[in-house]
Amino acid sequence: MDLTQKTNSFEFWPSWTIQLPMFFFGTYWAIRLRSLSFFAAVNPALENGGLFYYSKFNSLQRVNPKNIPSSILLSPPHREEEIRNKVEAAGIKLPFIIKPDIGERGRGVAVIDSFSDLRSYLNAFNQEALIIQDLITKQEEYGVFLIRNRSSGKFKITSITQKIPLQVMGDGVSTIIQLAKKHPRVKRYLDQIQKQIWQVIPSKGEIYRLSIKGNHCKGATFVDRRDLICEKTEAAFSIVCKDFTGFNYGRLDLKVDTEDELKNPDAILLLEINGANSEPIHMYDSKFSYRRALIEISSYFNLMAQLAKENTMAASPKPTIKNLYLNFKEYRKLINGNS
Numbered sequence: 188m189d190l191t192q193k194t195n196s197f198e199f200w201p202s203w204t205i206q207l208p209m210f211f212f213g214t215y216w217a218i219r220l221r222s223l224s225f226f227a228a229v230n231p232a233l234e235n236g237g238l239f240y241y242s243k244f245n246s247l248q249r250v251n252p253k254n255i256p257s258s259i260l261l262s263p264p265h266r267e268e269e270i271r272n273k274v275e276a277a278g279i280k281l282p283f284i285i286k287p288d289i290g291e292r293g294r295g296v297a298v299i300d301s302f303s304d305l306r307s308y309l310n311a312f313n314q315e316a317l318i319i320q321d322l323i324t325k326q327e328e329y330g331v332f333l334i335r336n337r338s339s340g341k342f343k344i345t346s347i348t349q350k351i352p353l354q355v356m357g358d359g360v361s362t363i364i365q366l367a368k369k370h371p372r373v374k375r376y377l378d379q380i381q382k383q384i385w386q387v388i389p390s391k392g393e394i395y396r397l398s399i400k401g402n403h404c405k406g407a408t409f410v411d412r413r414d415l416i417c418e419k420t421e422a423a424f425s426i427v428c429k430d431f432t433g434f435n436y437g438r439l440d441l442k443v444d445t446e447d448e449l450k451n452p453d454a455i456l457l458l459e460i461n462g463a464n465s466e467p468i469h470m471y472d473s474k475f476s477y478r479r480a481l482i483e484i485s486s487y488f489n490l491m492a493q494l495a496k497e498n499t500m501a502a503s504p505k506p507t508i509k510n511l512y513l514n515f516k517e518y519r520k521l522i523n524g525n526s
Contacts, residue, residue: 189356189394191372191408193473197480199375202404205466208481212488216495225495226463232433237462244288244318246460249431255457256321260288263314267306270319279321284399288316290459293402298322323456325442328352328401329412329449330468333424334490335435337497342425345490347449348469349410350401350440353379357389363397373397376406401440401458403471411472412446419450426452436494438465463491 197204217223227236232249234241244260259277261270274283285308286296295312299305299319332346353373355366364385367373373380379398389395401407428434440458448454467487470480 189354190410191351191354192370193408194371195471195473195475197477198403198471200477204477205480205484209466209484209488212485216488216492220492220496222495225492228495228498229436229491230434230462231498232431233437233460233462235463237437237460238464239291240289241462242288242316243286243290243459244316246434246462247457249434250427250457250460251430251452253453254427254455256323258318258320261317261319263316265309265313265317267302267309270305270309271302274319277319279319282322284318284320284322286318286320287312288318293400293405296400296402298399323442323458325444325456327445328440328442328458329446330401330409330438330440331424331449332438332465332467333428333436334494337435337494342421342428344416344421344424345487346438346467346469347412347415347420348472349412349446350468351408351410352399352401353397353406355389355395355397357391357393357395359388359391361388363387363389363395366395367397372406372408379406403468409468409471411469411474413469415446415449417450423450423452423455427455427457434460434462435498436465436491437462438468 213226217225222228224236226238230236233246237246244258247255247258257277257279259273259279261273281302282298282300284296285299285305287294290296295315297304297308299308328350330346330348330350331344333342334345335342353376355363355370355373357366361369362385363380364377366389367377367380376398379400384397387395398405398407403409424439427439438461440461442456442458443449443454465487467483469475470483475483
């Protein structure tokens with residue numbers, strides 16, 4: 188069965204239909220807590236609490252090294268020869284992943300198959316800090332939402348979502364592009380399919396993966412897998428994050444080979460860590476209505492606000508309104524400059 192054929196009533200609506208309610212929920216709690224920067228108290232270890240303009244690379248360095256792929260951070264301006272030397276020194280082989288250190292919604296994530304590909308990529312992202320990362324070949328991708336109990340220090344998993352990138356199921360006759368144009372989801376994201384595979388004819392019943400991106404805005408299907416939450420899974424993630432002081436609320440995007448490996452801390456490989464900007468992405472499952480999704484968002488904002496209140500911002504200095512504004516201005520400049 189191809190789960191990517193399923194859609195819900197709102198997932199293809201404009202992004203503001205989710206972002207605007209989130210803005211209002213955030214404003215409500217800022218007024219109630221009398222702090223525009225309450226989100227920073229939730230995750231003192233992340234710049235701006237992980238709401239925006241925070242380093243993806245630095246956040247990954249806080250967890251056990253065996254749970255992250257080999258990665259290097261590159262500061263601009265970028266020179267191809269220097270990058271080649273750093274990649275070789277880190278033991279990273281082609282193909283590898285490259286992405287901006289300040290990321291959002293899959294922006295700039297690419298697979299580099301050759302150094303000529305790298306050259307083209309740098310033309311667009313030469314002024315940004317970039318992460319180069321081993322290409323993880325594990326088969327399944329998940330988003331796991333964690334909330335730390337302040338008194339016990341233990342993590343509770345509130346959400347597990349399976350992320351299925353763009354794919355089609357072959358019929359043994361049709362080409363990739365023909366299958367894509369008939370698919371209720373893939374037909375919206377034809378720009379994500381490399382043209383060199385358009386004329387490939389998958390065998391009957393074959394699931395053919397079209398993209399590596401597990402981002403909803405890039406066409407990935409999100410499936411609610413909260414059925415996987417159990418004591419063993421929570422214990423595994425508590426081990427993965429046990430040294431991550433100052434991280435209390437957010438979503439880990441990761442890969443494993445099978446769902447059973449979510450119970451094995453040694454098998455989990457993290458792609459990135461999201462902080463206060465994290466959505467409860469199980470709400471994009473096909474069984475959710477728009478109203479039910481908003482209820483989920485509201486519930487998570489309540490949890491985030493409660494954590495901020497408990498932390499009372501004592502763990503780190505409060506960012507000033509001026510600094511927040513300057514950070515956000517720089518963040519929007521990056522996001523709008525490269526998509």
